[in-house]
Amino acid sequence: MTPMKEDYLKIIFELGGNRKKVTNKDISLGLGIAAGSVTEMISKMASEGLVNHEPYAGISLTDKGLKYAAELVRKHRLWETFLVDKLQYNSADVHAEAEVLEHNTSDRLATALDSFLGHPRYCPHGGVIPSASGEFTDASHRVLADGKDGEHVELLRFLDNHDLLTYLNECGLTPHESVTIIKHEPFDGPVVIKPDDQDEHINVSYKAAHNVFINEEKQDKE
Template identity: 35%
Template sequence: MTPNKEDYLKCIYEISTRTEKITNKEIAERMQVSPPAVTEMAKRMIEEELIQKDKKAGYLLTPLGQKMVARLYRKHRLIEVFLLEHLGYTSNQLHEEAEVLEHTVSDYFIDQLDHFLGSPKTCPHGGTIPPKDQLLEEQYQDTLEKVTSPGNYRLVRINDSFPLLQFLEHINLTLNDSFAVKQIDTFTQSILIQCKEKTITIPFAIANELYVVAIKDL
């Protein structure tokens, strides 16, 4: 499937939450397309005032782009809640289906769905569902990678990529699990945690995809 404008918007948004400068190369890598393809799409998106190009920051979302991103996440995440709660999808199946549906359902459908579901605040991965016509502001923004001292934490949000979800399933770590950070090892670039009586090593690269809050007790 060729990625469309909406996929680009989401990709640029996601990069913007982690890096200072959004380059053509970075978008191409993430979208798995060629840099010239990105250049061409970016040109169209600049014309449509969805993004702008800044010498220092690279590509930036305009207010219109931000509004569209919020709408896309709202669709994606409400659909995920519906699939999980009402159609019996497993947490790993959600993303792909939502990825397709978010481009096809109408705003009316989404408003009705939101009402039907009782206006949930988060998706099954802990991502914030922005209310209608509001910008996306993630409730959970602190990653496990940023944790600097041992202590107790709860896993409250996961970036919903399929390989990541598979990895988490493999190590038996699920959303809302509490665990203890035992050791942060900058040499091996990993974090040692204890969860459900098991000790698990989590590489920094993965910890960067997991969002946590500090808690008092396990």
């Protein structure tokens, strides 16, 4: 399998393609490539049984695609954790390094790395690390942009994209912190939030707010 197809599998996995339909636009934004290129690659992957694709209805992972994706994501996130925790890399800078390392990581090495790190549950960006058998606790796929004004939420994880992570670092945001959504500015403007431990508001851009994942909405008890 080519590295490009692997990148597609990982981004579809990150966007929740194991349990919901994701759009060409979501993949395009996540990978930073043209929508036309996404359409062409998805068609190839569908013919290989890696994804389900219904025109205008979205894209999801098949069982075969999910198996590949979970294995790739496991190795990638283990290396990101190693680079941050053991080599003190900036969390925004580990993606490219992990991309190189994951392609040369055997299952045996991944198991040893997992043990060495103490079996971490999450990567530095808040993503769940699948087990050696491909099992994982499914995370919320609700994004900050879909939160409601006045809602108190937890920032669970960030999409693994260098520019996004650099931007969020500059905003002072980290996974697993709690914030209140103040308001959504109109015309694709930023989402204004207030972290629990700060008095100042932070403007999170429209694009970034679609790549920051928060907890599912709490249902009121009747």
